[in-house]
Amino acid sequence: MAQIINIAGAQAIDDPEYRYKMPRIIGKVEGRGNGIKTAIPNMVDVASSLHRPPGEVTKFFGCELGAQTTYNDDTERAIVNGAHETRVLQDKLSVYIEKFVLCPACKLPETSYKIKSEIIYHNCLACGAREMCDMQHKLTTYILKQHKIEKKAKAKSKDKDKKDKKSKKVPRQCHKRDEVFMQTSTRRRDASTASTRPHVAATASTRPRESPHVSRTYRGSSATA
Ligand SMILES: [Zn+2]
Numbered sequence: 001m002a003q004i005i006n007i008a009g010a011q012a013i014d015d016p017e018y019r020y021k022m023p024r025i026i027g028k029v030e031g032r033g034n035g036i037k038t039a040i041p042n043m044v045d046v047a048s049s050l051h052r053p054p055g056e057v058t059k060f061f062g063c064e065l066g067a068q069t070t071y072n073d074d075t076e077r078a079i080v081n082g083a084h085e086t087r088v089l090q091d092k093l094s095v096y097i098e099k100f101v102l103c104p105a106c107k108l109p110e111t112s113y114k115i116k117s118e119i120i121y122h123n124c125l126a127c128g129a130r131e132m133c134d135m136q137h138k139l140t141t142y143i144l145k146q147h148k149i150e151k152k153a154k155a156k157s158k159d160k161d162k163k164d165k166k167s168k169k170v171p172r173q174c175h176k177r178d179e180v181f182m183q184t185s186t187r188r189r190d191a192s193t194a195s196t197r198p199h200v201a202a203t204a205s206t207r208p209r210e211s212p213h214v215s216r217t218y219r220g221s222s223a224t225a
Contacts, residue, residue, distance in 0.1 A: 002026050002042050007050065007109045009098030020109050022049035025093055027086040036083050043071070043078035046093070050101050050109065054078060056143065060096045061089065063138040099137060105129035115147050 002023035006013040025046050028039045040046075040058070047054035055071040058078040062069035065088075068081040080089075101109045103124035110126035113133075120133040120140055133140060 002045070007097060007101070009094055009102045009107070022046055025086065025089050027080075027084055027089045029083045036081075038080045038082065038084045038089070040078040040080070040089070044076050050097065051112070052101065053146070056100075056139070056146065057093070057096060059142045060100070060139050061092055063142075064092045064095065096139075099134050100139065103127060103129055104131040113143065113147075115144065118144060120144070 002025070004021050005024050006015070006018045007020040007022045023042055023045050025040060026042045028041060030037055030039050040061075043054045043058060047057045050057070054076065055073065058069045058071040058080070061067070061080045061084075065080060065082065065084060067084075070079045071077070097109065101111065103109075103111050103122055103126060106124060106127040106129065108124070108126040111122040111124050114121040114123040114130060119135060120143055121130050122133060123130050
């Protein structure tokens with residue numbers, strides 16, 4: 001188990017009663033030579049205590065260390081290429097927390113991103129502040145890209161919902177069209193019979209609730225006559 005520490009940015013927090021905690025990050029160097037890499041086995045725990053996606057935190061290490069990174073959502077395996085000491089990873093994580101997790105106003109880790117016209121803001125649940133992130137940092141490109149992907153996925157699922165609703169409505173629409181057909185067919189029959197055979201039209205109007213079947217056969221016979 002990783003040691004539990006206070007969530008701190010640039011300034012260390014000595015308060016043992018501090019309520020925001022996270023596990024200390026663990027780095028494990030694997031392989032050798034050109035294939036040497038550092039795995040972070042507790043990335044999911046670390047990221048979830050910061051309320052940030054593990055892919056984003058992994059990417060931050062890549063930006064800061066100038067290394068390739070991979071994060072696999074299925075296996076939850078986070079890799080930073082190259083050999084990196086755990087102490088370095090923890091220092092970089094403090095930079096991430098300072099820039100992307102802590103509220104710039106009250107310094108509490110209670111923020112979520114609010115993205116508006118390509119600018120990322122911190123929305124603070126603790127003090128209500130909304131402050132811009134450091135948009136100079138390379139990670140912002142990644143965050144905006146992820147945001148777009150999520151937005152697209154949401155729009156797609158919404159579209160699907162709409163389509164499902166439409167397909168459910170189809171039978172009702174058919175029913176309505178039938179009604180319209182019945183109305184026009186009776187009107188047409190009324191018009192044609194009224195001009196040629198007024199007495200038939202009178203009897204037809206006394207029987208307004210004919211079934212469409214009957215009205216259709218009646219129309220057929222009047223056409224042959
Ligand atoms: Zn705040």
